[in-house]
Amino acid sequence: MNSSTDARRDALRTALTDIAEEQISRAGLSSLKARKLATDAGCSVGAIYNVFDDLTGVVFAVNSRTFACLGETINAALASEKNATAQEMLVIMSRAYLSFATEHETSWRCLFELPVGSEDNVPDWYLKEMNDLFALVSAPLREIYSDLPEEDIQLLARALFSSVHGIVQLGLDRRLSGVPVPQIERMIELVLLNLSSPGGTTSNQNAPGDADLA
Amino acid sequence: MNSSTDARRDALRTALTDIAEEQISRAGLSSLKARKLATDAGCSVGAIYNVFDDLTGVVFAVNSRTFACLGETINAALASEKNATAQEMLVIMSRAYLSFATEHETSWRCLFELPVGSEDNVPDWYLKEMNDLFALVSAPLREIYSDLPEEDIQLLARALFSSVHGIVQLGLDRRLSGVPVPQIERMIELVLLNLSSPGGTTSNQNAPGDADLA
Numbered sequence: 001m002n003s004s005t006d007a008r009r010d011a012l013r014t015a016l017t018d019i020a021e022e023q024i025s026r027a028g029l030s031s032l033k034a035r036k037l038a039t040d041a042g043c044s045v046g047a048i049y050n051v052f053d054d055l056t057g058v059v060f061a062v063n064s065r066t067f068a069c070l071g072e073t074i075n076a077a078l079a080s081e082k083n084a085t086a087q088e089m090l091v092i093m094s095r096a097y098l099s100f101a102t103e104h105e106t107s108w109r110c111l112f113e114l115p116v117g118s119e120d121n122v123p124d125w126y127l128k129e130m131n132d133l134f135a136l137v138s139a140p141l142r143e144i145y146s147d148l149p150e151e152d153i154q155l156l157a158r159a160l161f162s163s164v165h166g167i168v169q170l171g172l173d174r175r176l177s178g179v180p181v182p183q184i185e186r187m188i189e190l191v192l193l194n195l196s197s198p199g200g201t202t203s204n205q206n207a208p209g210d211a212d213l214a
Numbered sequence: 215m216n217s218s219t220d221a222r223r224d225a226l227r228t229a230l231t232d233i234a235e236e237q238i239s240r241a242g243l244s245s246l247k248a249r250k251l252a253t254d255a256g257c258s259v260g261a262i263y264n265v266f267d268d269l270t271g272v273v274f275a276v277n278s279r280t281f282a283c284l285g286e287t288i289n290a291a292l293a294s295e296k297n298a299t300a301q302e303m304l305v306i307m308s309r310a311y312l313s314f315a316t317e318h319e320t321s322w323r324c325l326f327e328l329p330v331g332s333e334d335n336v337p338d339w340y341l342k343e344m345n346d347l348f349a350l351v352s353a354p355l356r357e358i359y360s361d362l363p364e365e366d367i368q369l370l371a372r373a374l375f376s377s378v379h380g381i382v383q384l385g386l387d388r389r390l391s392g393v394p395v396p397q398i399e400r401m402i403e404l405v406l407l408n409l410s411s412p413g414g415t416t417s418n419q420n421a422p423g424d425a426d427l428a
Contacts, residue, residue, distance in 0.1 A: 112387070145408075152404060159381055159401035166380015167373055173326070187373035190366060191405075194359075 013051045017061040029110045066107045067129045073100045086140035094164045094188045227265045231275040243324045280321045281343045300354035308378045308402045
């Protein structure tokens with residue numbers, strides 16, 4: 001394959017990812033259809049499968065952009081609070097996660113809507129990008145729980161992520177019945193700030209309101 | 215309406231709920247269709263709407279049974295560990311929740327699959343049944359966090375439920391790629407047992423393995 005063919009393939013990959021990203025962010029993963037994707041890209045349906053293994057491959061490419069955007073959001077939030085303690089960093093990251101989920105809801109949901117079991121076929125680069133995001137959570141945990149073995153740090157990072165994700169998801173799922181976002185923030189803080197800190201502070205000293213991070 | 219009509223209506227309600235429950239537990243909420251429900255119950259489609267407001271009403275009736283079954287599972291687990299501390303009670307309840315979700319996965323998922331915004335039309339009796347389940351979580355929290363205002367206890371109960379739910383859901387969603395249930399249990403324990411206890415124990419003293427509850 002020569003370099004002009006490579007360039008054409010790259011251009012088609014980018015075009016298809018652009019279109020799929022726009023479609024998913026507007027109407028969700030279920031709205032993504034190969035035929036419409038091909039029409040919008042001005043190619044045949046078969047051409048999609050020349051540059052992606054399958055439609056899931058297109059979704060990986062879109063989610064990869066969402067990972068990058070989420071990572072930037074979290075890093076920007078952390079950068080704006082340079083003196084935060086490790087525990088406060090967890091809250092800052094969670095708030096950034098909540099705000100990202102609220103502002104990019106369909107793209108964010110798409111991260112979790114890959115068919116059950118498809119993780120067996122997840123490409124290594126995709127897993128690496130996901131693990132890089134988990135590493136943001138592990139770093140402050142390693143500081144807070146310096147005695148915990150690395151295996152437990154990894155598990156705790158995933159557990160805390162799942163916890164915050166659960167709060168955000170159940171909160172947003174019920175948004176029309178009026179659970180306001182500040183209440184979701186407060187729920188996250190109640191969980192994260194009641195985690196024991198190394199000094200072993202009591203629950204009450206350890207459950208501040210918004211003011212503590214303002 | 216005379217009592218024999220009432221009895222017929224009750225019988226039809228029960229029959230429709232039985233059939234819908236079986237259908238949902240076998241194939242999930244999306245498989246529930248009014249026409250098939252009517253055929254299986256030997257009634258007209260219109261007759262469904264004589265005894266339920268709509269198909270969502272049928273799902274409320276099925277979910278109500280799931281609530282009852284979940285409540286029994288949790289109470290049975292608590293009853294088997296009479297000397298548990300408040301913090302251990304949270305772990306026992308979470309384990310019971312995980313085991314319930316694993317064993318009754320489609321019925322459990324159905325609890326969370328009502329259309330977005332439908333909570334505006336949730337009947338009071340349904341909300342009461344849900345709140346009775348949350349009350350199981352609030353009780354030990356009130357003991358652990360005796361200084362926290364009741365409003366925060368309620369919010370923390372929902373936050374912890376959402377946390378555990380998030381861990382269970384993300385765990386089960388990925389089950390085909392081999393996240394074993396014991397690892398989900400450990401994740402839940404890492405979160406719940408690292409919550410500060412009133413005495414303010416440190417994270418490390420406070421993060422036991424299975425042995426501590428065995």
